[in-house]
Amino acid sequence: MSTLQTLILFSFLLSASHAAVQDFCVADLSAPEGPAGYSCKKVSAVTVNDFVFAGLGMAGNTSNLIKAAVTTAFVNQFPGLNGLGISLARLDIAPGGVIPLHTHPGGSEVLFVLQGSISAGFISSSANTVYLKTLNKGDSMIFPQGISSPSPGLQILDFALFANNFPSELVEATTFLDDAQVKKLKGVLGGTG
Secondary structure, three states: OOHHHHHHHHHHHHHHHOOOOOOOOOEOOOOOOEOOEOOEOOHHHOOHHHHOOOOOOOOOOOOOOOOEEEEEEOOOOOHHHOOOOOOEEEEEEOOOOOOOOOOOOOOOEEEEOOOOEEEEEEEOOOOOOEEEEEEEOOOEEEEOOOOOOOOOOOOOHHHHHHOOOOOHHHHHHHHOOOHHHHHHHHHHHOOOO
């Protein structure tokens, strides 16, 4: 290997080891949010409080229509999450409570049951397959990101809700439709359950 080739290789290795990698990028919440998140706070302005969030310790108010409350720990509340591709939330559900059907196009979700039990699941966008399970204390379930590939597929909500074996009582609870409306829609679209 010539001296020039050795210098080029050494230069490449040095530049690769000093790539745009940093320990963290705490959100500068005074700056505008861009597609990749917030710009980084100056390291001299970062404090330990940027990496600590105490807001998930209190139960949310579940005295509402859906008997549920979500407490978020997203980058706006927890600046140390910026650029990490994760966020946190606490979900409190009273007996009989429901979470309306929804997707998370920007990220996957992990549900951990701290106490009680919950029926949880999702409907795949590729075949409208229902993945539903009763989770108990200590159980976890993963909900895949809503758009997670360059070919994300198309999920038509009518078929996702009514043209499968998703239990009618859960459709009723999460859509606020009554039994007759759900049975009619399932009948038209070929669903069961």
